[in-house]
Amino acid sequence: MGRSRPFRWLTPAERSLWAAYPSGAWVDLREEGDDPAQGASWGRARTVRAEVIAALLLGLRDDEPGRVAGVRLAGARIVGDLNLSDATIEAKIHLLDCHLSGVVSLNDTRTRGVRLRGCDVLSFAARRATVDGLLDLDGSTIRSGLYLDNAHITGQFRLTHAQLNPTTSVPWRPGPDPHPAGDPAQPSSGPDAPDDWREPRSRGPVAMWAGGLTVDGGAFLRDLRATGCLRLVGARFNSGVHLQRAVIVSAGTHAVQADHMEATAAEFSDGFTAHGTVRLRGARISGVLSFDEAVLSAPDRALHLSHMRVEELILLWSSIEGEVNLGYSRIGVLFDRIGAYPGHVHLNGLTYASLRGPAPVAERLSWLRRDPDGYRPQPYEELAAYYRRIGHDAEGRRVLLAKQRARRRTLRLPGRLWGGLLDVLVGYGYRPWLAGVWVALLLAVGTSVFSHWRPHQIGLDESRHFDAFTYTLDLLVPVSVFEQRAAWEPVGWTQWLANGLIAAGWILATALIAAGTRVLRASGAQ
Known part of the structure; x- marks a missing residue:
C-alpha cells in the first residue's frame, strides 16, 4: 500500500518513475543521439529531482506484491544531490545514460547492487558503504572524484570504459539542500568543510580514493581513463584487479598509489599506460602481478615495487621511462627482459625463487650494475645462489667473482691493490x-x-x-x-x-x- 506523496508536484518523468518503482519496471526517457555529458540541456519532460529518487529508495513507496521494487531509469536528467548516506536500502538502483548534476552519496550505507552505466556524474561517494552485490560504473564519467574509502563490495566492482577526473572542489554538505533543484551545491573549502569531503593530503590530484576498499568479486577497470591518481592504499581484491588498457595520466607524483594492497592477481597489462609513478610498496599478490606490454613513464621513479610479496611478477613492459625499485621484495617467479630495463634499477634486498626469460650471465650482471645505490653484496649473492640452485655452478662462481670486483672499487688504495693482485693471480x-x-x-x-x-x-x-x-x-x-x-x-x-x-x-x-x-x-x- 502506497504512502502519501510528500511532493506538491511531479514532473512527467517523476510521475512515470513513481508509478514504476513498486514493480521495478524500467522508465526509459532516452532519445536518439543522446549524450549524457550534454544532459544539462534536457528539458523538463526528462528531469527527475534527486530527492524524489531518494524518497523512493528510503521507503516512501512499498513493493508491489510478487515484484522487486527498484529505481530503473534511463536517459534522465537528475538534478540535485542524491543523498542516501547512513541508510539501509533494499531496492536496487540502476541508472542508464543519465546526467546527474549533483553528488551521489552512499556514505555509511548498506545497499544491494548499484549500477550507474554510461552516466555523467558530478561526484560519487560510497565511503564505508557495504554493497551486497555489484557496483557497476561501466562507461560512466565522474567529473569530480570517486570516493570508496573502506567500502565493502561483495560482488564485482566495474569501471570498464569509465572516465575519472580528480576532485576540484568540495561538492557536498550534509543536511538539507540549500540550493534550488537542478543547481549543484557550491564548493565548500577551508577548515569548516565537512570531514567526509575535505581534500585529503596527496601528492597531486586524485581521481579515485579507495583506501581500505574490499572487493570480493573481481575488480574490472579495463579501458579506464583517469586524469588523476588512483589511490588504493590497503585495498583488498579477493578475486583480482584488472586494468588492461587503462590510461592513467597524473599531474602529480603518482598515477597509482597502492601501498599494502592485497590481491589474488593484478593486471597492469595489455597496453596499460601510466604517466606518473605506479607504487605498490608492501603489496601482497598471491598470484600474478603483470606489467606485460605496459607503457610506464615518470620523471623520477616509474615503478615502485619494494617490500612486496608476489607469487609471479611479469616485467615485460612495452616501454618505460624512469627508475624501477624492486628492493626488499620476495618474488616466486620473476619473468623479465634484461634489455628492457631502464638505466636505474634498485635491487638490494630482492629475493626470488626462479628467473624466467633466460639471459646470459653477462646480462644478469649488467642488471646488477644498474643499481644507483652502488655496490651491495646481497644482489650478487642472491643471483649466485639462484644459479647454484639450478645446477649452474660455473655461472654462480662468475657472479661471486663479479661481486668481489665490484667490492674492490669501494675500497681504499691498499685494498684495491691487494684485491687486484688476488684477481689476477687466482680470481679471488x-x-x-x-x-x-x-x-x-x-x-x-x-x-x-x-x-x-x-x-x-x-x-x-x-x-x-x-x-x-x-x-x-x-x-x-x-x-x-x-x-x-x-x-x-x-x-x-x-x-x-x-x-x-x-x-x-x-x-x-x-x-x-x-x-x-x-x-x-x-x-x-x-
Whole structure:
C-alpha cells in the first residue's frame, strides 16, 4: 500500500518513475543521439529531482506484491544531490545514460547492487558503504572524484570504459539542500568543510580514493581513463584487479598509489599506460602481478615495487621511462627482459625463487650494475645462489667473482691493490686454475733462462747434476723441497730472476690461502 506523496508536484518523468518503482519496471526517457555529458540541456519532460529518487529508495513507496521494487531509469536528467548516506536500502538502483548534476552519496550505507552505466556524474561517494552485490560504473564519467574509502563490495566492482577526473572542489554538505533543484551545491573549502569531503593530503590530484576498499568479486577497470591518481592504499581484491588498457595520466607524483594492497592477481597489462609513478610498496599478490606490454613513464621513479610479496611478477613492459625499485621484495617467479630495463634499477634486498626469460650471465650482471645505490653484496649473492640452485655452478662462481670486483672499487688504495693482485693471480679463489697457469709460465721462463745461464755450484767437494726445471720449481715452492737453492748460486742478472721466483712463489701461496679462506667463509655463511 502506497504512502502519501510528500511532493506538491511531479514532473512527467517523476510521475512515470513513481508509478514504476513498486514493480521495478524500467522508465526509459532516452532519445536518439543522446549524450549524457550534454544532459544539462534536457528539458523538463526528462528531469527527475534527486530527492524524489531518494524518497523512493528510503521507503516512501512499498513493493508491489510478487515484484522487486527498484529505481530503473534511463536517459534522465537528475538534478540535485542524491543523498542516501547512513541508510539501509533494499531496492536496487540502476541508472542508464543519465546526467546527474549533483553528488551521489552512499556514505555509511548498506545497499544491494548499484549500477550507474554510461552516466555523467558530478561526484560519487560510497565511503564505508557495504554493497551486497555489484557496483557497476561501466562507461560512466565522474567529473569530480570517486570516493570508496573502506567500502565493502561483495560482488564485482566495474569501471570498464569509465572516465575519472580528480576532485576540484568540495561538492557536498550534509543536511538539507540549500540550493534550488537542478543547481549543484557550491564548493565548500577551508577548515569548516565537512570531514567526509575535505581534500585529503596527496601528492597531486586524485581521481579515485579507495583506501581500505574490499572487493570480493573481481575488480574490472579495463579501458579506464583517469586524469588523476588512483589511490588504493590497503585495498583488498579477493578475486583480482584488472586494468588492461587503462590510461592513467597524473599531474602529480603518482598515477597509482597502492601501498599494502592485497590481491589474488593484478593486471597492469595489455597496453596499460601510466604517466606518473605506479607504487605498490608492501603489496601482497598471491598470484600474478603483470606489467606485460605496459607503457610506464615518470620523471623520477616509474615503478615502485619494494617490500612486496608476489607469487609471479611479469616485467615485460612495452616501454618505460624512469627508475624501477624492486628492493626488499620476495618474488616466486620473476619473468623479465634484461634489455628492457631502464638505466636505474634498485635491487638490494630482492629475493626470488626462479628467473624466467633466460639471459646470459653477462646480462644478469649488467642488471646488477644498474643499481644507483652502488655496490651491495646481497644482489650478487642472491643471483649466485639462484644459479647454484639450478645446477649452474660455473655461472654462480662468475657472479661471486663479479661481486668481489665490484667490492674492490669501494675500497681504499691498499685494498684495491691487494684485491687486484688476488684477481689476477687466482680470481679471488673462484678461478684457482689461474695459479696453475702462473706456475707453468714461471716454470717455463725459469727453466729456459737457467738452461742457458747455469748457476754455479756451491761446495765443489761433491759432484751434482743440474736440472733447470727442478731448480726453478724449488725456487717457486715457499719451502725448499728439492734442496736445490742451497746447492746452486745464480750468476749475473739471473740472481734477480731467482729472487723474483722466490717472491712469486710466496705471493701465489698467500693468494691461494687468502682466496680459499674467503670462499670457504662465504660458503659456510650460506
